[in-house]
Amino acid sequence: MAELLEVTITHKLTDPAEVRELFRQGLIALDWGRLGPDPTLYVGRARTDVNLFHTMRQQGAAVIAAYKKATRHPSDRLIGWIEAGVEFQRFKNLLCLPLSRVTLVDSSVSFLGNLAPRQCTVQRCSNRAKGRLAGLVLGRPSPRSVGSLHHHDVEWLVTNYLVVTGICTCVWSGGQTFEDIDHAGRTTDGHELLAQTTISEGLVGLKGKKLRALAAPGRVLHLFGPASAAAQCPPGVEYHSIETVFSELDRVDGGQWLIDRMLKPVASETRDATQSARRD
Secondary structure, X not given: OOOOOEEEEEEOOOOHHHHHHHHHHOEEEEOOOOOOOOHHHOOHHHHHHHHXXXXXXXXXXXXXXXXXXXXXXXOEEEEEEEOOOOOOEEEXXXXXXXXXXXXXXXXXXXXXXXXXXXXXXXXXXXXXXXXXXXXXHOOOOOOOOHHHOOHHHHHHHHHXXXXXXXXEEEEEEHHHOOOOOOEEEEEOOOOEXXXXXXXXXXXXXXXXXXXXXXXXXXXXXXXXXXHHHHHHOOOOOEEEEHHHHHHHHOOOHHHHHXXXXXXXXXXXXXXXXXXXXXXX
Protein backbone atom coordinates (compact mmCIF):
# COMPACT_ATOMS: atom_id res chain seq x y z
CA MET A 1 0.00 0.00 0.00
CA ALA A 2 1.35 3.44 -0.96
CA GLU A 3 2.23 5.82 1.86
CA LEU A 4 -0.63 8.16 2.69
CA LEU A 5 0.01 11.69 1.43
CA GLU A 6 0.04 14.35 4.15
CA VAL A 7 -0.08 18.03 3.24
CA THR A 8 -0.01 21.36 5.06
CA ILE A 9 -1.40 24.60 3.62
CA THR A 10 -1.86 28.19 4.77
CA HIS A 11 -4.39 30.59 3.24
CA LYS A 12 -3.26 34.22 3.40
CA LEU A 13 -5.18 35.85 0.57
CA THR A 14 -5.43 39.61 0.09
CA ASP A 15 -9.19 39.56 0.74
CA PRO A 16 -9.90 38.26 4.26
CA ALA A 17 -13.55 37.63 3.31
CA GLU A 18 -12.37 35.01 0.81
CA VAL A 19 -10.32 33.30 3.49
CA ARG A 20 -13.30 33.20 5.84
CA GLU A 21 -15.51 31.72 3.14
CA LEU A 22 -12.96 29.01 2.30
CA PHE A 23 -12.86 28.17 5.99
CA ARG A 24 -16.66 28.08 6.23
CA GLN A 25 -16.98 25.77 3.22
CA GLY A 26 -14.10 23.50 4.22
CA LEU A 27 -12.13 24.19 1.04
CA ILE A 28 -8.39 24.43 0.45
CA ALA A 29 -7.30 26.72 -2.37
CA LEU A 30 -4.41 28.02 -4.47
CA ASP A 31 -4.05 31.59 -5.70
CA TRP A 32 -1.39 31.74 -8.43
CA GLY A 33 -3.12 34.10 -10.88
CA ARG A 34 -6.33 32.00 -10.72
CA LEU A 35 -5.60 30.44 -14.11
CA GLY A 36 -7.34 27.11 -13.53
CA PRO A 37 -6.07 23.53 -13.12
CA ASP A 38 -3.72 23.25 -16.14
CA PRO A 39 -0.14 23.07 -14.73
CA THR A 40 1.36 24.20 -18.06
CA LEU A 41 -0.14 27.66 -17.48
CA TYR A 42 2.12 28.14 -14.46
CA VAL A 43 5.85 28.35 -13.86
CA GLY A 44 8.21 27.75 -10.93
CA ARG A 45 6.69 27.36 -7.49
CA ALA A 46 3.19 27.91 -8.86
CA ARG A 47 3.46 24.90 -11.19
CA THR A 48 4.85 22.80 -8.31
CA ASP A 49 1.85 23.68 -6.13
CA VAL A 50 -0.71 23.03 -8.87
CA ASN A 51 0.92 19.65 -9.62
CA LEU A 52 0.69 18.82 -5.91
CA PHE A 53 -3.03 19.63 -5.97
CA HIS A 54 -3.40 17.20 -8.90
CA THR A 55 -1.55 14.50 -6.94
CA MET A 56 -3.80 15.06 -3.94
CA ARG A 57 -6.92 14.85 -6.12
CA GLN A 58 -5.75 11.64 -7.74
CA GLN A 59 -4.34 9.82 -4.69
CA GLY A 60 -6.19 11.35 -1.76
CA ALA A 61 -4.47 13.16 1.11
CA ALA A 62 -4.69 14.12 4.75
CA VAL A 63 -4.55 17.91 5.12
CA ILE A 64 -3.98 20.44 7.89
CA ALA A 65 -5.10 23.88 6.74
CA ALA A 66 -4.62 27.32 8.29
CA TYR A 67 -6.93 30.22 7.39
CA LYS A 68 -5.32 33.51 8.41
CA LYS A 69 -7.71 35.65 10.51
CA ALA A 70 -10.72 33.47 9.67
CA THR A 71 -11.30 32.90 13.40
CA ARG A 72 -10.47 34.75 16.60
CA HIS A 73 -7.83 32.17 17.49
CA PRO A 74 -4.58 32.12 15.46
CA SER A 75 -3.93 28.49 16.41
CA ASP A 76 -7.20 27.22 14.84
CA ARG A 77 -6.69 24.77 11.97
CA LEU A 78 -8.94 22.54 9.91
CA ILE A 79 -7.85 18.96 9.39
CA GLY A 80 -9.58 16.84 6.81
CA TRP A 81 -9.32 14.37 3.98
CA ILE A 82 -9.14 14.88 0.21
CA GLU A 83 -11.00 11.95 -1.32
CA ALA A 84 -9.21 10.24 -4.22
CA GLY A 85 -10.92 11.13 -7.49
CA VAL A 86 -12.67 14.23 -6.20
CA GLU A 87 -13.23 17.02 -8.72
CA PHE A 88 -11.68 20.46 -8.49
CA GLN A 89 -14.01 23.25 -7.39
CA ARG A 90 -13.77 26.97 -8.13
CA PHE A 91 -14.46 29.83 -5.75
CA LYS A 92 -13.77 33.34 -7.06
CA ASN A 93 -11.65 31.53 -9.69
CA LEU A 94 -9.44 30.03 -6.98
CA LEU A 95 -8.44 26.43 -7.63
CA CYS A 96 -10.05 24.50 -4.75
CA LEU A 97 -10.29 21.00 -3.32
CA PRO A 98 -13.04 20.06 -0.82
CA LEU A 99 -12.17 18.57 2.55
CA SER A 100 -14.17 15.68 4.01
CA ARG A 101 -13.97 14.38 7.60
CA VAL A 102 -13.46 18.03 8.60
CA THR A 103 -12.51 18.83 12.20
CA LEU A 104 -11.42 22.10 13.79
CA VAL A 105 -8.32 21.61 15.94
CA ASP A 106 -6.05 23.66 18.16
CA SER A 107 -2.52 23.58 16.75
CA SER A 108 -1.00 25.06 19.91
CA VAL A 109 -1.03 21.54 21.38
CA SER A 110 0.35 18.26 20.02
CA PHE A 111 2.44 17.57 16.92
CA LEU A 112 0.08 19.63 14.76
CA GLY A 113 2.06 22.73 15.69
CA ASN A 114 5.09 21.20 13.96
CA LEU A 115 3.40 21.05 10.55
CA ALA A 116 3.28 24.67 9.38
CA PRO A 117 4.40 25.12 5.76
CA ARG A 118 8.04 26.06 5.37
CA GLN A 119 8.94 28.79 2.87
CA CYS A 120 5.77 28.33 0.80
CA THR A 121 1.99 28.12 1.05
CA VAL A 122 1.36 24.41 0.40
CA GLN A 123 3.70 21.45 0.70
CA ARG A 124 4.00 17.83 1.66
CA CYS A 125 4.65 17.27 5.37
CA SER A 126 4.84 13.46 5.55
CA ASN A 127 8.46 13.62 6.69
CA ARG A 128 7.33 15.51 9.79
CA ALA A 129 3.84 14.08 10.28
CA LYS A 130 5.01 10.47 9.79
CA GLY A 131 1.45 9.20 9.40
CA ARG A 132 0.16 10.92 12.52
CA LEU A 133 -1.84 13.55 10.62
CA ALA A 134 -3.50 10.88 8.48
CA GLY A 135 -4.22 8.84 11.58
CA LEU A 136 -5.82 11.79 13.34
CA VAL A 137 -7.98 12.63 10.32
CA LEU A 138 -9.09 9.00 10.07
CA GLY A 139 -9.98 8.87 13.77
CA ARG A 140 -7.04 6.86 15.06
CA PRO A 141 -5.73 7.82 18.51
CA SER A 142 -2.29 9.41 18.58
CA PRO A 143 0.38 7.15 20.10
CA ARG A 144 1.68 8.07 23.54
CA SER A 145 5.12 9.11 22.35
CA VAL A 146 7.38 12.11 21.96
CA GLY A 147 6.34 12.27 18.30
CA SER A 148 2.82 13.29 19.38
CA LEU A 149 4.06 16.44 21.14
CA HIS A 150 4.38 20.05 20.02
CA HIS A 151 8.05 21.03 19.63
CA HIS A 152 7.71 23.62 22.40
CA ASP A 153 6.40 20.90 24.72
CA VAL A 154 9.44 18.76 23.90
CA GLU A 155 11.63 21.65 25.09
CA TRP A 156 9.66 21.74 28.35
CA LEU A 157 10.06 17.98 28.61
CA VAL A 158 13.83 18.42 28.40
CA THR A 159 13.73 21.20 31.01
CA ASN A 160 12.03 18.86 33.47
CA TYR A 161 14.29 15.95 32.52
CA LEU A 162 17.40 17.97 33.36
CA VAL A 163 16.10 18.58 36.87
CA VAL A 164 14.31 15.28 37.59
CA THR A 165 17.32 13.18 36.58
CA GLY A 166 19.70 15.29 38.67
CA ILE A 167 21.77 16.52 35.73
CA CYS A 168 21.03 20.12 36.77
CA THR A 169 20.19 21.77 40.05
CA CYS A 170 18.45 24.62 38.20
CA VAL A 171 17.58 25.54 34.61
CA TRP A 172 17.10 28.91 32.93
CA SER A 173 15.82 30.00 29.50
CA GLY A 174 18.61 29.51 27.00
CA GLY A 175 17.38 32.31 24.79
CA GLN A 176 18.17 34.76 27.60
CA THR A 177 21.79 33.60 27.54
CA PHE A 178 22.88 32.65 24.02
CA GLU A 179 21.07 32.85 20.69
CA ASP A 180 21.59 29.21 19.70
CA ILE A 181 20.53 27.32 22.84
CA ASP A 182 17.25 26.40 24.52
CA HIS A 183 18.43 25.76 28.10
CA ALA A 184 21.10 27.08 30.42
CA GLY A 185 21.66 25.27 33.68
CA ARG A 186 23.97 24.57 36.58
CA THR A 187 25.04 20.97 37.01
CA THR A 188 25.27 19.21 40.36
CA ASP A 189 29.08 19.47 40.22
CA GLY A 190 29.01 23.21 39.60
CA HIS A 191 29.52 23.41 35.83
CA GLU A 192 27.55 25.59 33.45
CA LEU A 193 25.36 23.52 31.13
CA LEU A 194 24.18 24.67 27.71
CA ALA A 195 21.62 22.51 25.94
CA GLN A 196 19.79 22.53 22.62
CA THR A 197 16.67 20.56 21.64
CA THR A 198 15.27 19.59 18.24
CA ILE A 199 12.62 17.18 17.00
CA SER A 200 14.01 17.29 13.44
CA GLU A 201 16.49 14.67 12.30
CA GLY A 202 17.85 17.00 9.64
CA LEU A 203 18.73 19.75 12.11
CA VAL A 204 20.79 17.75 14.59
CA GLY A 205 24.10 18.30 12.78
CA LEU A 206 23.59 22.05 12.39
CA LYS A 207 22.41 22.58 15.96
CA GLY A 208 25.27 20.45 17.26
CA LYS A 209 27.80 22.55 15.32
CA LYS A 210 26.38 25.79 16.73
CA LEU A 211 26.39 24.34 20.21
CA ARG A 212 29.98 23.13 19.83
CA ALA A 213 31.04 26.68 18.95
CA LEU A 214 30.05 27.72 22.50
CA ALA A 215 32.51 25.30 24.15
CA ALA A 216 34.49 26.84 27.00
CA PRO A 217 36.31 25.69 30.16
CA GLY A 218 33.88 24.81 32.95
CA ARG A 219 31.01 24.41 30.50
CA VAL A 220 29.29 21.20 29.36
CA LEU A 221 27.24 20.88 26.17
CA HIS A 222 24.18 18.66 25.70
CA LEU A 223 22.05 18.10 22.60
CA PHE A 224 18.60 16.47 22.69
CA GLY A 225 17.20 15.05 19.44
CA PRO A 226 15.77 11.98 17.71
CA ALA A 227 17.59 8.74 18.45
CA SER A 228 17.92 8.08 14.73
CA ALA A 229 20.10 11.19 14.30
CA ALA A 230 22.62 10.54 17.08
CA ALA A 231 25.47 9.98 14.60
CA GLN A 232 25.19 13.61 13.44
CA CYS A 233 26.14 14.95 16.87
CA PRO A 234 29.68 16.39 16.83
CA PRO A 235 32.41 15.38 19.31
CA GLY A 236 32.40 17.32 22.56
CA VAL A 237 28.59 17.44 22.75
CA GLU A 238 26.73 14.83 24.80
CA TYR A 239 23.74 13.49 22.90
CA HIS A 240 20.41 12.44 24.43
CA SER A 241 17.52 10.75 22.67
CA ILE A 242 14.24 12.65 23.07
CA GLU A 243 12.50 9.27 22.94
CA THR A 244 14.48 8.26 26.05
CA VAL A 245 13.64 11.57 27.73
CA PHE A 246 9.94 10.87 27.14
CA SER A 247 10.07 7.29 28.42
CA GLU A 248 12.13 8.17 31.51
CA LEU A 249 9.72 10.93 32.55
CA ASP A 250 6.72 8.75 31.79
CA ARG A 251 7.92 6.29 34.44
CA VAL A 252 7.47 8.74 37.32
CA ASP A 253 4.25 10.26 38.64
CA GLY A 254 5.23 13.87 38.03
CA GLY A 255 6.40 13.09 34.51
CA GLN A 256 3.19 11.22 33.71
CA TRP A 257 1.17 14.21 34.89
CA LEU A 258 3.22 16.52 32.67
CA ILE A 259 2.88 14.31 29.60
CA ASP A 260 -0.86 13.92 30.18
CA ARG A 261 -1.14 17.71 30.08
CA MET A 262 0.84 17.85 26.85
CA LEU A 263 -1.26 15.13 25.22
CA LYS A 264 -4.61 16.79 25.95
CA PRO A 265 -7.22 16.48 23.16
CA VAL A 266 -6.54 18.65 20.12
CA ALA A 267 -10.18 19.17 19.10
CA SER A 268 -10.96 22.89 19.39
CA GLU A 269 -14.01 24.29 21.16
CA THR A 270 -13.42 27.83 19.90
CA ARG A 271 -15.37 27.85 16.65
CA ASP A 272 -18.25 30.30 16.40
CA ALA A 273 -21.58 28.90 15.23
CA THR A 274 -21.49 31.32 12.30
CA GLN A 275 -18.10 29.99 11.21
CA SER A 276 -18.79 26.28 11.40
CA ALA A 277 -16.96 24.27 8.80
CA ARG A 278 -18.72 21.53 6.88
CA ARG A 279 -18.51 18.11 8.54
CA ASP A 280 -19.23 14.86 6.66
